[in-house]
Amino acid sequence: MVQNINFENIIVLGDSTTGSNTGLIAGSADEALIDNINVKNLNVSGSDAAKGGILGVASNLTLSNVHLDTKIDITLNQYAGGLIGNSVYNVKILASSVEALTIHNANCINGSCAAGGLIGITTSSEQIQLPTTISRSYATGGVFADKNGGGLIGLVAHHSYVNIDNSYAQVVINTKKYAGGLIGQASEENNKRSNVTMTNVYNAANVVGDNK
Amino acid sequence: MNMLLKLFVKTGLLASFASTVWAAESYPISTCEDLANIADNNGEYYLVNSIDCAQVLNFLPIPGAFSGSLNGNQYTISNLTINPG
Numbered sequence: 391m392v393q394n395i396n397f398e399n400i401i402v403l404g405d406s407t408t409g410s411n412t413g414l415i416a417g418s419a420d421e422a423l424i425d426n427i428n429v430k431n432l433n434v435s436g437s438d439a440a441k442g443g444i445l446g447v448a449s450n451l452t453l454s455n456v457h458l459d460t461k462i463d464i465t466l467n468q469y470a471g472g473l474i475g476n477s478v479y480n481v482k483i484l485a486s487s488v489e490a491l492t493i494h495n496a497n498c499i500n501g502s503c504a505a506g507g508l509i510g511i512t513t514s515s516e517q518i519q520l521p522t523t524i525s526r527s528y529a530t531g532g533v534f535a536d537k538n539g540g541g542l543i544g545l546v547a548h549h550s551y552v553n554i555d556n557s558y559a560q561v562v563i564n565t566k567k568y569a570g571g572l573i574g575q576a577s578e579e580n581n582k583r584s585n586v587t588m589t590n591v592y593n594a595a596n597v598v599g600d601n602k
Numbered sequence: 603m604n605m606l607l608k609l610f611v612k613t614g615l616l617a618s619f620a621s622t623v624w625a626a627e628s629y630p631i632s633t634c635e636d637l638a639n640i641a642d643n644n645g646e647y648y649l650v651n652s653i654d655c656a657q658v659l660n661f662l663p664i665p666g667a668f669s670g671s672l673n674g675n676q677y678t679i680s681n682l683t684i685n686p687g
Contacts, residue, residue: 391671391672391673392616392619392671392672392673393671393672393673393674394673394674394675394676395649395672395673395674395677395678395679396674396676396677396678396679397678397679397680397682398678398679398680398681399680399681399682400679400680400682400683400684401682401683401684401685402613402614402683402684403613403683403684403685403686404613404686410612410613410686411612411613412612412613412614413613413614414614414615414684415614415615415616415619416612416614416615416616416617416618416619416668417612417613417614417616417617417618417663418612418617418618418619419618419619419620420619420620420621421620421621422619422620422621436613445614445619446612446613446614450621
């Protein structure tokens, strides 16, 4: 468990020569608890792999009362989220927020990439259908991405399960392809659908996409 | 670090965070050097004051899979740059 820490003026750099899963608390986390973390002025950067404000890749995780309450700035080529880059399965985000977020995600129009206010991408397998849950949480700021830009989640990959309740985004989305106020794209592949439920969820900001 | 290992680099305060086991040993952290030198991946670490990392250059992610715990006790870690190189 990582808990009860305030952070101020933090820079987290990805590896300079190859992709690295990157986040303030850890590059990856499995079977972990993160509670009561407040971060002011965080900057996460790097190219390739998953980048999140708190975690690069997460599974079997509960993240609660985590607030990034000033600016976070992520530049990447693959998956970026305000809190988590890649949420694999059985992840709970509770009573948490990302404010004044900026995600820039360039040079990816032909690649696989996604950017979201809280989570970049949710992935899962057909066998493990445990959902990513977002409850009582929000994101504010802007997502500027080549594709798959969402206020809360950039891309919900096929097979993956997402439940969102009592949450919102006030995130300006400016994305060339697949822009969504809450979710950039919920995908389907080989007849395997993604599964999303939402209760009491909204976005209050502008969404701009070319829909090409 | 050779190129093969670099392919698996994970970057953060902790490289990798695994299931917490209840620790046998506990360790106070009072300086940024204490934080950078976390070595017992099953240990229970706790801040006893706020720490400023401005003077610590080349702060590397704590290696391996951390299964311990880190409790900030509401203190602040500031001016930290994590750079895997």
